[in-house]
Amino acid sequence: MSTAPRVAVVGAGNMGANHARVIAASPRAQLAVVVDVDADRADAVAGPLGGRGSSDLAAAADCDAVIVAATTEAHLDIALPLLEGGVSCLVEKPLADDLTAVDQLIAASEASGAALMCGFVERFNPAVVGARSLLHGAPVHLLGIRHSPHNPRTRSSVIDDLLIHDIDLALDLLGGSVVSVSGGHWVSPDGVEELADCTMVFDHGAVATLSSSRVSQRKVRSLSLSSADLLVEIDLLRHDLTTYHHRSGEVVDRDGPIYRAETVVEIPFVRHTGEPLAVQFEHFVDLVDGSASRDAERSTLRAPHAAVARIKEALR
Known part of the structure; x- marks a missing residue:
């Protein structure tokens, strides 16, 4: 054109x-x-x-x-x-x-x-884009939390309003096909579905646990991706990432047995290319x-x- x-x-x-x-x-x-x-x-x-x-x-x-x-x-x-x-x-x-x-x-x-x-604007969240390059091996679990305070003007299902974003991200980040779903929800007295949680199990064994709510007291948009050797936490509001890698654990004798663990915490640089x-x-x-x-x-x-x-x- x-x-x-x-x-x-x-x-x-x-x-x-x-x-x-x-x-x-x-x-x-x-x-x-x-x-x-x-x-x-x-x-x-x-x-x-x-x-x-x-x-x-x-x-x-x-x-x-x-x-x-x-x-x-x-x-x-x-x-x-x-x-x-x-x-x-x-x-x-x-x-x-x-x-x-x-x-x-x-x-x-x-x-x-x-x-x-x-x-699906979260596909273009710079923290999501950055997280894709950090994953070591296939993630085995994704935890998504998408909570908001109540808005009486919103009458659509919380699934269509909020949860669908994390469903889309789970499919993208975990890959494969969904083989089973389960969950629970809460419908307000005036008939609006305001809370819905679900678990999706994938054909390769990974699990996504997703929570959406419009009856929270604070706004939360977060994802946690776990693989065998890495945890990636994504703050979708602040557009930042934190990674955790547990390196070792041992019992040392220092005036009695003490368990000592070492976890490396890193805050990777996120390249911001503009408003999602x-x-x-x-x-x-x-x-x-x-x-x-x-x-x-x-x-x-x-x-x-x-x-x-x-x-x-x-x-x-």
Whole structure:
């Protein structure tokens, strides 16, 4: 693509506004339009960034690429005709509210050749990128904690809102296929699934233990990866890493037996290449202009959504 792609954002909520900001700041793209059912809200987001607001979805179809940041229930109706028309789409997670709809979007992308990407922004967290290079051998366990204080305005399942990020990271970092899932959840008196924990066992024996909550008193975003000789702790909020390597343990006789252990603790350098949302967008532009493989990206989409479907089924 010889000129910067014209990009639309559908959905002018908090996430849509952040996407619009990132597009406007990129030298590789143009913010063309923000579309929302509330035209005034669309104008309020787009205007200060040099774009225009609209309540007409057809305005997005005229662009080279679209970011879909509307409610999950609307993703299929918005993204499917765009993909069928050959318009590349970055759809916020989850791609859709059930696996059948996810498959429809993937199939439409394959048929038209349009790029399809899901907003798994933690893939672009610099601490996650750094951790991949530190692992010695295959990890045997991943512990993920993603907790937030309660937000009464959020009505979606905590699985779709929070847990899906760590499901995606577990599949990426542990590799292999999930052979079994189990877990538990808590549903608030007004019917909102606010807490969900799960365990996923992989075909090579590794285990992922994941906890998501919107009833915590503090915000936590952490991963711990354990292999036979290394523990890697990832702080996803601070974008930093700490590694632990237990080297020896012995009993020494110093006025009575004393057990002495040696553990090497290191804080590796993390290369920060920018805000993860902005790095994610740059990868989307790579997909749009053909410098990154659309097939490779598409191949990463179904597995995390299939795992979500299995976990939801297990918790029924």
